[in-house]
Amino acid sequence: MKLPGLADPHVHLREPGSEDKEDFYTGTCAALAGGYTALLDMPNNPQPTSSLEALEYKKQLAAAKIVCDVGFNFGATPINAPLYPQVEPQVAALKVYLGETHGPLVFGGLEGMLSVFQGWNSPRPIMIHAEGPIVAATIGLAALYDRRIHICHLSKRDELVLVRAAKERGLKVTCEVAPHHLFLTSEDAAPDHLGPYGHMSPALQSGADLDALWQGLADGAVDMIATDHAPHTRAEKEGPKPPFGVPGLETAFPLLYRAVKQGRAGVTLDRLVDLMALVPRRVFGLPLGDSEIEIDDSEFVISSENLLTKCGWTPFEGQLGRGRVRRVWLRGQLVFEDGRVLAPPGSGRVLF
């Protein structure tokens, strides 16, 4: 069976600064292996992508290495709104880390939030990392300033209640859900199960939250799947302060496709194609690039072996997947076949 190439608006390719976890080549190889032909990379590198220079440097590095198409999200700080007019045409979206999260780009004060919403006057979305009441705050700011916002890795039932209500009011709000919040719960994060490999932000949630997300996939309240592909080394994950995040590019489609074939929550294959390929492209303005994937319809056991992500592990080890990606075409070229990347480094395009 053939489908359009998948698109993921939320990945951490880790370059520059954390090439021990992933780089532009290995990350985009993992993307092709997972059926993705377009990615949007996040700005929270050790030197964050929150200046024109950092953005330009990242694009140069990417241009030499990527094997699928990659665009970039710009990192908001409380004080870099003056850069927006220059930055806006060069990125897919503005990324804002709000409240109790991590890394160099986090802020939570109202003054900084106002500078973002007053300043980002663009049809390109403001991508929001926020949880709980801060999701309500960003919806309020979107209403007041007539901005387009996108809630990243929405994980809780109550947050989806807000997004539904915002859509009913005609606000320009979209949201993504990550596969780990669809297939794992807080119980999976127990020390005797995933332990640090289940440590992420937002955290794994309850079964009731998971069910609400599936309902949202089926009825359209959830707009898209995004992996939040966040590779870390095993050494870091097993160290004293395990960082947040899990890889996801190579496991998302098989997990979702199997669930759809099982009829889970009534999500159809057409809906899945919307969620993983068409809606992310439409919302973030990503070209299809004449891309296509061919999948094998059989089931298989997900394993950490043979992954192309540099980190070499998956939290979904042992779960069943279905629909292994056999071939990927991008701009008419066969770029991936049966586990092997055929595209040379640098053959992907830097978007925007």
Added chain:
Amino acid sequence: MKLPGLADPHVHLREPGSEDKEDFYTGTCAALAGGYTALLDMPNNPQPTSSLEALEYKKQLAAAKIVCDVGFNFGATPINAPLYPQVEPQVAALKVYLGETHGPLVFGGLEGMLSVFQGWNSPRPIMIHAEGPIVAATIGLAALYDRRIHICHLSKRDELVLVRAAKERGLKVTCEVAPHHLFLTSEDAAPDHLGPYGHMSPALQSGADLDALWQGLADGAVDMIATDHAPHTRAEKEGPKPPFGVPGLETAFPLLYRAVKQGRAGVTLDRLVDLMALVPRRVFGLPLGDSEIEIDDSEFVISSENLLTKCGWTPFEGQLGRGRVRRVWLRGQLVFEDGRVLAPPGSGRVLF
């Protein structure tokens, strides 16, 4: 000069449970001395006013003691929304304490916030204790659920920016400002000045914030003055953990009237009457009760002596006031004259 009786939608009369600080008689005597003929009492007593029984008991206590009119605000908890239909006709508003504040009624999770906004389907306002991004969250929820909200003791410039934007969008948002945020700044809270007597929530802010609030008084972005009269004993204030809050009923009008006569920020006397008498009555549905006050137009030094509030101190000690209240009439009766309360306990009305 005669003016309509003042109205304050935000006072803590402390009964039952903290009669060492204030009670219904002393608090309403202080109100008359300050020119107020109608008050709304807050629910954060040691046993909070968050049940029908607690509300009924408070009304009984008040009925026997008050010398001006008093209505009550009901305390929201994360789980008492089922009481709203019974409570709503009996109170002026619902009070919600959100986030980093204090006392038995505080909550901050999205689930509880949703229960409030989904549940309180009334033209009577939801009064919000919130700061910073949580103000944006409540504006968002008001937009999503078409609720009328009132931001209590708004203290910061950025919060007023939100309220302005919400009003421009036609949302049903009002706000109050407290005199201490209009006449004191964080510098006044220094240990060698007010020290614990300047300890309040929200805290005293910067001079830039103070200026923004004055601008809001003048141009209508601020709807009303509310004292947040919050008496505490000197022993508590000078103890190891000073509680938040200051008394305000007897000092608000003289401070504001003097500033208006000085032409501060262009606030007119008509505007002051709106801010302190007419708008609070309109927003919260408080009857004027044929009330009137007569003021003496001369200046005087504010002093902790001769105050009728039981706590017996004011943070405005030494500041100049103007327009001492000489006489107060309520329902045609002279109830206060030259420092003496003439009305007998219980002659005030319980509103709603």
